[in-house]
Every structure is written in structure tokens, then in C-alpha cells.
Amino acid sequence: MAMTGPLVSTAWLAERLGDPNLRVVDASWWMPAEARSGQAEFLERHIPGAVFFDIDSIADRTVDLPHMLPTPTAFAGAVGELGLGRDATLVVYDTFGIRAAARVWWSLRAMGFEKVHVLDGGLKVWLAEGRPVEAGPASPKSVSVAPAFRPDLVRNSGEVLAALGSGAEQVVDARAAARFRGEASEPRAGLRSGHMPGAKNTPFDTLLNPDGAMKSPEALMEVFAAAGVNLDAPIITTCGSGVTASVIALALARLGREAAVYDGSWTEWGGLADMPVVTGA
CATH class of the missing domain: 3.40.250.10 (Rhodanese-like domain)
Known part of the structure; x- marks a missing residue:
């Protein structure tokens, strides 16, 4: 699955859904004033096989600032529970188009992940093209992830x-x-x-x-x-x-x-x- 560039198209992803070396990540997030819940919307519909990455939960809880990066050890444990191993190709998307997906893309790269990409246009374009979705919670198989950090x-x-x-x-x-x-x-x-x-x-x-x-x-x-x-x-x-x-x-x-x-x-x-x-x- 060799690629260059940080973006992948909806057509590229649709052709590879179900690939054992691919992981799809829903990073949807909304400002408090927008009165929407990324996690609730994930349960209603998401790209098949996706897991939900909550930037407010996978964060440094010791500071009074929103969604700051946690320690590399805490981050590795959290993404490991989501089944996001370093050997997999990760595709991150959100419901806005491109917003919080970019934050998770950067977070993963800052924590040493190399094969990370953003779905261009996100769920917004995916739905506009009539591509498949599913509902309900994800059931990822946890993996072991070694901590790493790119200062x-x-x-x-x-x-x-x-x-x-x-x-x-x-x-x-x-x-x-x-x-x-x-x-x-x-x-x-x-x-x-x-x-x-x-x-x-x-x-x-x-x-x-x-x-x-x-x-x-x-x-x-x-x-x-x-x-x-x-x-x-x-x-x-x-x-x-x-x-x-x-x-x-x-x-x-x-x-x-x-x-x-x-x-x-x-x-x-x-x-x-x-x-x-x-x-x-």
C-alpha cells in the first residue's frame, strides 16, 4: 500500500475497505458552541470498519487546556486499544470535511506513526457520493504499540x-x-x-x-x-x-x-x- 502525500481520495479508500493492513479512523469533533457530538454521530453512521478517536479523551488530563497531547506512553496505550498499530496504513476522516482529522493526523505523526493519511473531503464527500456507511459501536482488536515521540x-x-x-x-x-x-x-x-x-x-x-x-x-x-x-x-x-x-x-x-x-x-x-x-x- 505504498503511497506518497498526506491525502487519499474517497475512491482510493472505497477500493481498499476491508484490507487487513488498513485502519479507518473517525476523528469527528465539534466546538462546544456547535452543540454536536462527534461520538454520537459516529454511532449513527460511520465508514465501515472505522474506530472513533476522541481528541478530548486521548489527551493530557493534567492541564487545564483542551485536547493537549498526552504522554507518548498514554497515547500509545490509547491507540493500541483502538487497534491502531504502527505497521498498518491509517486513514483519518471527520464529518466536517477536513478539520479534526488533521489534528489526529498530526497527533499520530507526532507520536511516531509514519503511514497516516487524511481522507480528502471526509465523510461529507463520502456521503455525497453515496458510499456505504454503518452504525453502532466499533469493536477493535487491541494491539501493542511502543511509545515514540517526534519533538x-x-x-x-x-x-x-x-x-x-x-x-x-x-x-x-x-x-x-x-x-x-x-x-x-x-x-x-x-x-x-x-x-x-x-x-x-x-x-x-x-x-x-x-x-x-x-x-x-x-x-x-x-x-x-x-x-x-x-x-x-x-x-x-x-x-x-x-x-x-x-x-x-x-x-x-x-x-x-x-x-x-x-x-x-x-x-x-x-x-x-x-x-x-x-x-x-
Whole structure:
């Protein structure tokens, strides 16, 4: 099942459903204000054979920040219970199109998984094409997974602050333009509005087509160029809580570029009084 690139098409996946070396992962997640449950919707319908990856459960419960990466040992144990071995090819999708699937794709890669891909357009495109679904809970066969970690794909607040000061890495923010400029309140209470000094703004939805699939490489390069992002320089991505930052990382991976994700993102940064915040463009 050799492949290149981070995305697979619905046709590619449909042809391989049932392959013993394939694992399908439903990563659907919604903001609290959206009043939807990814897990409940998984039980109603999902791609045949899929397991559900809950980013709020497979997370660091010792910090007061949403869905932060857990320890490599805790992560390995959780994904092992889902039957996600390192030798399998993993295809992650969500109901939005491409949103939380990118977060799980990045999380798996940060924890040393190499054969991980995102279903382009997710369940949205899968259903639009009339492809099969099933209902009910998953019953995966657990596997043993050795812990691993790739620190090059993860940044913390101190590392982001240092990058802003040195200019060694660009910071690209996936939040909506009004939030980036400080003109709209943050959806999580208690956070300052605005952005990190020197950050670039590339709202994650500008990387997607109306059907939820990712734009072509040529169109992605145009979006990044318009935002002033230098694709030949190192990049840290950020957003509200590390979810849509991963969409930027996925888009960059489509262009053959590696990026790190600031895991705490604005939920951490905007809540820290000693971190610099600016408003406007």
C-alpha cells in the first residue's frame, strides 16, 4: 500500500475497505458552541470498519487546556486499544470535511506513526457520493504499540516566543481574520483578543474547497503567498486550540513542507498575561 502525500481520495479508500493492513479512523469533533457530538454521530453512521478517536479523551488530563497531547506512553496505550498499530496504513476522516482529522493526523505523526493519511473531503464527500456507511459501536482488536515521540513537530509557548523574537520560524495562525485582528471575541471565555506579534494569518477554511476537500497544490501556494508566508522557511502553525493549526500543517505537507504545531495555541497564549498580544492586521 505504498503511497506518497498526506491525502487519499474517497475512491482510493472505497477500493481498499476491508484490507487487513488498513485502519479507518473517525476523528469527528465539534466546538462546544456547535452543540454536536462527534461520538454520537459516529454511532449513527460511520465508514465501515472505522474506530472513533476522541481528541478530548486521548489527551493530557493534567492541564487545564483542551485536547493537549498526552504522554507518548498514554497515547500509545490509547491507540493500541483502538487497534491502531504502527505497521498498518491509517486513514483519518471527520464529518466536517477536513478539520479534526488533521489534528489526529498530526497527533499520530507526532507520536511516531509514519503511514497516516487524511481522507480528502471526509465523510461529507463520502456521503455525497453515496458510499456505504454503518452504525453502532466499533469493536477493535487491541494491539501493542511502543511509545515514540517526534519533538520536531511540536512547539510550546516558550519556543513560540523565542521564534517570534528571533525570526527563525514563521508563525502562521489558522483562526478567522476577525479573531486574528482582535475584532471578534474568542469563543472561549477569559482569553485576550488579537494575535502574536509578527504572526501571519491564513484562516484554515481558505485552504479548503466548498465541498470540504483540500484545494489543489497550486491554489494552496496562492493562498500562502497572499498571506505573506514564505514556504521555503520554517513554520509553526497555531489556532484556537491546536485543531485547525493542524489543517495548515496538512496543507503544507501536501506541498512537501514539514511544519510544527503549537499545541496550546491561543487557548494557552491568550490566557497568559506575560505573553505579547497585538491587534489589527
